[in-house]
Amino acid sequence: xxxxxxxxxxxxxxxxxxxxxxxxxxxxxxxxxxxxxxxxxxxxxxxxxxxxxxxxxxxxxxxxxxxxxxxxxxxxxxxxxxxxxxxxxxxxxxxxxxxxxxxxxxxxxxxxxxxxxxxxxxxxxxxxxxxxxxxxxxxxxx
Amino acid sequence: xxxxxxxxxxxxxxxxxxxxxxxxxxxxxxxxxxxxxxxxxxxxxxxxxxxxxxxxxxxxxxxxxxxxxxxxxxxxxxxxxxxxxxxxxxxxxxxxxxxxxxxxxxxxxxxxxxxxxxx
Numbered sequence: 001x002x003x004x005x006x007x008x009x010x011x012x013x014x015x016x017x018x019x020x021x022x023x024x025x026x027x028x029x030x031x032x033x034x035x036x037x038x039x040x041x042x043x044x045x046x047x048x049x050x051x052x053x054x055x056x057x058x059x060x061x062x063x064x065x066x067x068x069x070x071x072x073x074x075x076x077x078x079x080x081x082x083x084x085x086x087x088x089x090x091x092x093x094x095x096x097x098x099x100x101x102x103x104x105x106x107x108x109x110x111x112x113x114x115x116x117x118x119x120x121x122x123x124x125x126x127x128x129x130x131x132x133x134x135x136x137x138x139x140x141x142x
Numbered sequence: 143x144x145x146x147x148x149x150x151x152x153x154x155x156x157x158x159x160x161x162x163x164x165x166x167x168x169x170x171x172x173x174x175x176x177x178x179x180x181x182x183x184x185x186x187x188x189x190x191x192x193x194x195x196x197x198x199x200x201x202x203x204x205x206x207x208x209x210x211x212x213x214x215x216x217x218x219x220x221x222x223x224x225x226x227x228x229x230x231x232x233x234x235x236x237x238x239x240x241x242x243x244x245x246x247x248x249x250x251x252x253x254x255x256x257x258x259x260x261x
Binding site: 036037 | 155156185186187188224227228229230231232233235236237239240243245251253
């Protein structure tokens with residue numbers, strides 16, 4: 001058995017998200033900042049006729065949060081639980097198949113909401129637990 | 143009704159609005175002698191802009207109207223209901239003041255305030 005993942009890069013760090021959660025990968029998108037929203041979820045983008053919350057992984061990885069007017073070259077749209085989220089990132093690679101036994105507890109990587117990691121081309125990458133992340137950021141919506 | 147009328151306030155990077163049918167009266171600030179008005183630009187995180195300062199008297203269900211302060215250009219805009227995007231559930235609890243979002247090509251994003259939750 002294998003796990004399909006999509007590697008994405010932010011601030012020169014690669015991480016992976018389960019490919020099954022990915023709905024679409026977009027180019028750079030204009031987003032709308034919303035005052036009072038948490039730094040990790042600073043605004044929305046319009047996608048397929050609805051507003052989708054932006055999930056900025058920057059603050060979760062110890063980096064600066066996106067500010068109004070900032071943008072990134074790619075936006076990964078993911079569906080987790082009943083929510084759709086937009087992850088702005090700096091790069092995305094094609095889907096990778098990872099053998100189940102290569103998905104291991106995070107040891108070489110450290111990222112909040114990533115308790116597992118995979119190794120691709122010799123590079124360890126945290127596997128983000130999007131459900132856990134959403135439950136922490138928006139417990140009332142899950 | 144396929145459209146909703148909005149009273150729109152222009153801000154530097156986006157617009158914000160309240161439903162026009164909720165606005166009972168628009169009063170120049172110098173003629174306002176009621177309670178301290180809620181500054182809507184502060185609520186939506188917009189910088190203050192130059193221009194006429196007005197007080198909007200906004201009605202609410204089962205309560206007294208409240209006074210909202212706005213600066214600069216205020217215009218009336220009709221928006222199709224289908225353009226009113228619902229606030230995503232993960233964000234809704236963090237921004238109770240926000241009712242809907244309008245994103246149209248060639249126009250600044252428009253944030254529609256929920257007047258029932260403002261004051």
